[in-house]
Amino acid sequence: MPLYEHVFIARQDLSSAQAEGLVEHFSAVLADNGGTVVANEYWGVKTMAYKINKNRKGHYALLRTNAPAPAVQEMERLMRLHDDVMRVMTISVDAHEDGPSVQMQKRDDRGDRPDRGDRGDRPDRGDRGDRGDRPERRR
Secondary structure (H helix, E strand, O other): OOEEEEEEEEEOOOOHHHHHHHHHHHHHHHHHOOOEEEEEEEEEEEEEEEEEOOEEEEEEEEEEEEOOHHHHHHHHHHHHHOOOEEEEEEEEEOOOOOOOOOOOOOOOOOOOOOOOOOOOOOOOOOOOOOHHHOOOOOO
16 A cells, blocks of 8 residues: 655644544544554644744644555545644655654754854954944945
């Protein structure tokens, strides 16, 4: 059977338990139609890049599935009809990644930047003077 990854965004005013309940509900829909959920992740409430239905934030969730195409189509249809689901994205993958997704991994936003220390390597700016010593600008 084909492998898929589904990401959906639910409304921000749901509780975390309700959002995770949506994951279980759609997993059951897949199971009823002959598919299986390999893994699921609840990413939590995240800020979106733009407003969707007057919402700035949403509950994000990921489903990794192994399901026939009709089961995926039925699940997507029900997701689009559900009032609490704002967006759905499904992609077909060749293989599921092991371990947590990139969203769940702890990130160090600074990357490989060197330690700045106490910034003692800056040159002395004694030649500048204070702002009162600068000439007036003309426009």
